[in-house]
Amino acid sequence: MILIVDDAPExxxxxxxxxxKNGFEVDxxxxxxxxxxxxLNRSYVLIILDVQMPGMDxxxxxxTISGFSRAKETAIIFLSAASANVNLITRGYSSGGLDYISKPVDMNILLLKVKTFYRIYEQSRALxxxxxxxxxxIEFRKEAERKKDEFISIASHELKTPMTSIKGYIQLLERSIKKQDHDTSLQRLEKVQNQIEKLNLLIADLLDISKIESGKLKFHIQSFNFATMLENLLEVMQQSNNQVKIRYIPGFTxxxxxxxxxxxxxIVNFISNAIKYAPDATELIVRTExxxxxxxxxxxxxxIGMSHEHTQRIFDKFYRIEETSERFQGLGIGLYICQEIIERHGGKIGVxxxxxEGSTFFFTIPIHSQEN
Known part of the structure; x- marks a missing residue:
């Protein structure tokens, strides 16, 4: 839009x-x-401004315009019936003008200048x-770098924890073996095995995230009985976590x-998280529909549940709830991997x-594969 300012209507x-006539919108x-x-009320690309006007020249x-944020990128061409002189031209440029044309106006020159300013404006806007x-x-690179560094720090800490525990239990195991304390040896061996399993899960998650990033996470699609798989899995998980009752409400066969x-x-991720983040609960409920x-x-x-803000981001890669990160271990990639698995099955995941008060994590998948 071009604004023409002149006290002479003609x-x-x-x-x-x-x-x-040349396609420009004019006010x-x-x-x-x-x-x-x-x-003050609208933006203009160019103002063609007569110098000599009654009132404000x-x-x-x-x-005055130079102080308006709205007109910060607006070009000004001055028009004057007076012969151009050095003082006039100098004042025009110092007032914020970018060009100067004397009257009577050569329309060809004016059009050339208008087209030039419009081209400069478009280039400036594109720039x-x-x-x-x-x-x-750049901010996204910085954020990605920050998350990467944070992840490496978390991963190092999470991997170090079971390794330190394994080392300590092995030293204790060695002592009990020397004392021929069979029962204590078995208890400490079981603790070593538990820590090794934690380590295996962490490494498996790291491998999976690497495969997802490279597009190499493989799936082997076949028909199976979901209820049978789930019942067998729940039996194993109940034996491993006898401090909480896993109540199963079947509805799918x-x-x-x-x-x-x-x-x-x-499923293991869902149940493990439910046990981890409900340390004082005596029951969790598993349902199929x-x-x-x-x-x-x-x-x-x-x-402990979570706020709406956290439910919106809980499946994001590397996302960990700050308030719980010190209390509960984790890499912040388990649910992201779960989301990838469910979406690759053509399903949806949510919480x-x-x-x-607690949380309900769920997924839905079509019973017939959508994979080619």
Missing amino acids: NIISLKKVLE TATSGEEALKKI GFEVAE NEMQKALRAE KEVEGDEMRLEQV DQGDVLRFSVQDFG VSTLG
């Missing part, structure tokens, strides 16, 4: 006609005061957009086409949670 009419003002009101208008995009990209091992991985061609699986705990 000048406005002739300029407006030529500019509109007009017959005084400096009227021009300022319009500039063109230089005063330009000097600004590129700069914004670049700044956003059909065959499912999917990767049995990967779906087991998701038949929704026609879709299986719905859920695990409900009665633990419903109330802070202080």
Whole structure:
């Protein structure tokens, strides 16, 4: 949009006609005061400003405009019937003008200048957009780097913890063996095995995240009985976690086409998290539901729960809830991997949670595979 400011209506009419004929959108003002009101309410690419006007002259208008944030990128061309002299030109440029044309106006020259300023404006706008995009990209690189460094730190800590425990238990085991204390030796051996299992799970997660990033996470799709798999898995998990009752409410008996091992991985993650984040609870509930061609699986705990803000990000890669990160161990990638597994099955994953009351993690998958 171009704003023409001139106290002579005949000048406005002739300029407006030529500019509109050449495809430019034009607005007009017959005084400096009227021009300022319009500039306060809308943005202009270019202002063609008469120098000699009653009231505010063109230089005063330009000097005032220079303080408007809305007109920061607006170009100004001065028009004057007076012969151009050094003082006039100098004042024009110092007032914020970018060019100067004497009357009577050569329309060809004016059009050339207008087209040039429009091209500069478009290039400037494109450059600004590129700069914004670049700044956003740089911030995204910085954030990714921060998350990577944080992840490496967390992973190092999480891997070191079971390794330290294993080393300590082995030293204790060695002592009990020397004393021929068979019962104590078995107890300490069991603790070593538990720590090794934790280590295996951490390493498996690290390998899976690497495969996801490289697009090499493999799936072996076949038909299997989901209920049988789940019952066997729950039996093992109940034996390993006898401090909490795993209550199973079955509602699905059909065959499912999917990767049995990967779906087991998701279920183990859900149940392990439910036990971890509900340390004082005595029960958790596992449900399966038949929704026609879709299986719905859920695990409900009665633990610490989480806020709505956290439920929106809990499946993000490397996301850990700061308030619980010191109290509960984890790499912040387990649920991200679960999401990848469920989405690769054509399903959906989610959580419903109330802070202080518990969480229900769930997934739904079609019973017939969508993999080629």
